[in-house]
Amino acid sequence: MHAVCYQEGFIVPANNSSAPNILPLQLHPAREALYHELHARPFPVIASPVRISHLALLLTDEDRERDFQHLRHLCIRYGVNPPADHETSFHQRFGEFEVRWERHLEFVTYTFLRPGTNSLPFSHPTLSMLPTDWLQEIPGQLVVALHLEVVSPEAEQLDREALAECFEGQRLVSGRLLEGSATLWSAFRLHGDGAGRILLQNHGLNDNQTGRLILRVLELETYRLMALLGAQPARDLAPELGRLDQRLADMITHLSDTEGLEEERQLLRQLTTMAAQIERYRANTMSRFAATQAYYQLVMKRLEELKELDAGPNFTLAAFFSRRLTPAASTCESVGSRLEDLARRIERAGDLIRTRVDLKLEEQNRGLLASMNRRSKVQLRMQETVEGLSIAAISYYGISLIRYLLGALEPLGIDINKDVGTAIAVPFVVGTVWWLTHRIKKIILQDEQTETASSESQDPR
Incomplete structure (x- = not known):
């Protein structure tokens, strides 16, 4: 029977690729993955009795691809369809046992299940059915190794001696779960085989309830040890x-x-x-x-x-x-x-x-600036002194040239008193030299101000 869905009063196949597309819109590339996320790790349906071995391994970025290929090698070895690329969970039967693989943010879990027997709990764990060479080559660092067994409601309840034998005489912690529908025993310690052990006595749970209980217990032990890593x-x-x-x-x-x-x-x-x-x-x-x-x-x-x-x-x-x-x-x-x-x-x-x-x-x-300011003032006074002396020297040479010029006019018959002419030329020569000196100084200052303004305007800050 095919799954169906309702569309505008008509019944159409839910997964029929020939069904008309009623959403001719631009789809988000992760839309299908978002719908798939809620169903990526469904609750298992497990019948009692059952024997389970559970592993959780920390993975580095380099180990993730190696772990995925390692799982595919196991599938090829048993003739099972391997998981598709980029899958984060995988569930398949491998002959006498089942494998559930889940990839989490920093670790990966392997859960191996097979129907239980009437023998003593933990005497034949499911992990013993896996190829030894494949187990030894699983990438990552092992954190959780757990054997969990569920005893059916029809089985007799284990007495104190039987529980002591199952858990190698270690002190047990027990609890009545799901409002008394199941009983859990565990020492929450490592045993002689290097793994922890949890025993569940089913008092009337159906297969769905049993699967959900087992999943919660496995997550409880896994998250407990992962939390203790810090x-x-x-x-x-x-x-x-x-x-x-x-x-x-x-x-x-x-x-x-x-x-x-x-x-x-x-x-x-x-x-x-x-x-x-x-x-x-x-x-x-x-x-x-x-x-x-x-x-x-x-x-x-x-x-x-x-x-x-x-x-x-x-x-x-x-x-x-x-x-x-x-x-x-x-x-x-x-x-x-x-x-x-x-x-x-x-x-x-x-x-x-x-x-x-x-x-x-x-x-x-501030001290350096004050010292520089004092030096600048001294330099300014010295510059002004030198400037005055320069004006006097240039004026002296200019007046001397005029005096020589006036003396050269006498042979030409131009009678000019050199002393009077020189005296008359003194204020004009000194004024002209002073004016030219200050004019040149003003032009230099204007050029410096123009260059400073230009450099400030080009500064990106």
């Missing part, structure tokens, strides 16, 4: 932030005692080095801390969706996760806040030192 970097960084904080306090205290410009420049260089170190810490940890907070919120959300019954005085899953996971998330948040606060304080201290340095430089510049 705890150790936060613990390692906290003492270093304490030392940097003390260094900054000492530098600010020493700042009030500094007087010389060179000392303040040395403090500024130290602050610059410290700021670079803080930026390196931020680049290495802030994304991890932000991811920790996001994963922590997802864990808390999944715990709410499990609808665990209150166990009274007994330890519940919610209490266990809150007691163990919340401090780690709070530590990451606290260290991240300290890192940001230290960066802001270093920036303020640097601004303060730069302000002090600028003020002292301005004071020195």
